[in-house]
Amino acid sequence: DTEVTQTPKHLVMGMTNKKSLKCEQHMGHRAMYWYKQKAKKPPELMFVYSYEKLSINESVPSRFSPECPNSSLLNLHLHALQPEDSALYLCASSHPTGASGNTIYFGEGSWLTVV
Amino acid sequence: AQKVTQAQTEISVVEKEDVTLDCVYETRDTTYYLFWYKQPPSGELVFLIRRNSFDEQNEISGRYSWNFQKSTSSFNFTITASQVVDSAVYFCALNRADAGNNRKLIWGLGTSLAVNP
Numbered sequence: 001d002t003e004v005t006q007t008p009k010h011l012v013m014g015m016t017n018k019k020s021l022k023c024e025q026h027m028g029h030r031a032m033y034w035y036k037q038k039a040k041k042p043p044e045l046m047f048v049y050s051y052e053k054l055s056i057n058e059s060v061p062s063r064f065s066p067e068c069p070n071s072s073l074l075n076l077h078l079h080a081l082q083p084e085d086s087a088l089y090l091c092a093s094s095h096p097t098g099a100s101g102n103t104i105y106f107g108e109g110s111w112l113t114v115v
Numbered sequence: 116a117q118k119v120t121q122a123q124t125e126i127s128v129v130e131k132e133d134v135t136l137d138c139v140y141e142t143r144d145t146t147y148y149l150f151w152y153k154q155p156p157s158g159e160l161v162f163l164i165r166r167n168s169f170d171e172q173n174e175i176s177g178r179y180s181w182n183f184q185k186s187t188s189s190f191n192f193t194i195t196a197s198q199v200v201d202s203a204v205y206f207c208a209l210n211r212a213d214a215g216n217n218r219k220l221i222w223g224l225g226t227s228l229a230v231n232p
Contacts, residue, residue, distance in 0.1 A: 042206055042222030088158050106160035
């Protein structure tokens, strides 16, 4: 069983809605990630938090807003999304990114549909 | 360039067949890490193995085995006696540092494996 849990599993939202994806890990990791994955493609990195501070933003549009309230929690706030933002959103965690080769562990993902 | 190539887009086998998934990588780093992940239709990316560049020993875990060869920059994955539950997309990935020394994963495009009864 995965130790990275994501809620909700499925989300349908309108283009004017505000919603949030939530992620929690209990592995004591201090790095957390958001990835976006479209069908038949590999995951694309969106954001990385290291020690609760945003360390990487891969030029993600501002309609996606990450938040890391503490070392175990990671949120992704969604506002004014477009239909092309429909995808699988994966949360992940690892030991801090400063050390090379640390394994990244993924959650089950949140399937997002924007209508 | 640093990249990962999984030349097989889709593979279809019959249960109990052995199947090998190929992964070829390019990197300028002398120290690097390679990974395999499994993604079943449910969506979760399941970590299978991590291998560092200094350890060329092959690894076996049950029906799974991995062959790492630096001379050919390959890290191939073999499933012995495949089962229907092995049906998934398998990703090979390379861990590298970007210009800011942030470690990131470079992913192959994945191989979709269908194991038919």
